[in-house]
Amino acid sequence: MNRLFCFGMGFCAKALSQNLAPRGWAIGASTRGPVGYQSFPFDSGLSDALHGTTHVLISAPPEGEGDPVLAMHAATLSAISPPLKWLGYLSTTGVYGDHGGNWIDETTPVAPKSPRARRRVEAELAWLEWGANANVPIHIFRLAGIYGPGRSPIDALRAGTARRIVKPGQVFSRIHVDDVATVLAASMAHPNSGRIYNVCDDEPAPPHVVVEYAASLIGVSPPPLETFEGAAQSMSEMALSFYAESKRVGNQRVKSELAVTLLYPTYREGLRACNSR
Numbered sequence: 001m002n003r004l005f006c007f008g009m010g011f012c013a014k015a016l017s018q019n020l021a022p023r024g025w026a027i028g029a030s031t032r033g034p035v036g037y038q039s040f041p042f043d044s045g046l047s048d049a050l051h052g053t054t055h056v057l058i059s060a061p062p063e064g065e066g067d068p069v070l071a072m073h074a075a076t077l078s079a080i081s082p083p084l085k086w087l088g089y090l091s092t093t094g095v096y097g098d099h100g101g102n103w104i105d106e107t108t109p110v111a112p113k114s115p116r117a118r119r120r121v122e123a124e125l126a127w128l129e130w131g132a133n134a135n136v137p138i139h140i141f142r143l144a145g146i147y148g149p150g151r152s153p154i155d156a157l158r159a160g161t162a163r164r165i166v167k168p169g170q171v172f173s174r175i176h177v178d179d180v181a182t183v184l185a186a187s188m189a190h191p192n193s194g195r196i197y198n199v200c201d202d203e204p205a206p207p208h209v210v211v212e213y214a215a216s217l218i219g220v221s222p223p224p225l226e227t228f229e230g231a232a233q234s235m236s237e238m239a240l241s242f243y244a245e246s247k248r249v250g251n252q253r254v255k256s257e258l259a260v261t262l263l264y265p266t267y268r269e270g271l272r273a274c275n276s277r
Helices: 011-023 068-078 115-134 153-159 177-189 207-218 228-234 237-243 252-258 267-276
Strands: 003-007 026-031 038-041 055-058 086-092 138-143 145-147 164-166 174-176 195-199 225-227
Touching: 003 011, 011 026, 011 177, 068 115, 086 115, 086 177, 115 138, 138 177, 145 177, 145 267, 153 207, 153 267, 164 207, 164 228, 174 177, 174 267, 177 195, 177 252, 195 252, 207 267, 225 228, 228 237
Parallel strands: 003 026, 003 055, 026 038, 055 086, 086 138, 138 195, 145 174, 164 225
Antiparallel strands: none
16 A cells, blocks of 8 residues: 655645545655644654655755754654655745746756745755665655645635735746646656656746736736835735746646646636635
């Protein structure tokens, strides 16, 4: 039997678990709270919890001292017998930095600008090195902006928190959470140790255009247009870091190597699906 163990049970890990559980996969998780699957405290010894695990997903973010899973559980992961068939690490397209709206792919050198993105690069390298030493197939997934049911511009509009901020030339890449699960499951079926995959849809778009489309779906007026310069004073540090970078992220590798067909190839299909749930 295949058994997935998730370190962290966030948006993407839940979507993957919901994808695999109906196919007979056993699911376990190490989290800081209950998740609906067999769960264990993150900071406990996990030798027994990991027994029979065949696949591992790391979705817990790195901290200032480095990757917490690697620091606390590397030895336990190394001792799993038989060895793991697959380990996936969820990273971010933020590791590429700013490219002025130009297209990039997995061959583009990383150039992280923010401390958060630099920690991701460090964690990627640490997991790849660990995998080579432990003879475990490691796979890195650089995720674009994730959205889905309960976490989309539609939800922000309904909550009254959506903003329509315009920064000339600004584009973001996105990915529906169900397509993240599709890519991860495809990689599990075709492991390729050391491979890095961009996980994004086909159409990068300016954020204000996406908000406008979401408003049209639910029949509300979009929030007023704001210039980036005017909005910046009231934006969070994380939001400002997103607007500091503009790039179009290519996804050809997941299509050519993993034979992935996206359920939601653009934000339009994805938002329509969010609105129907």
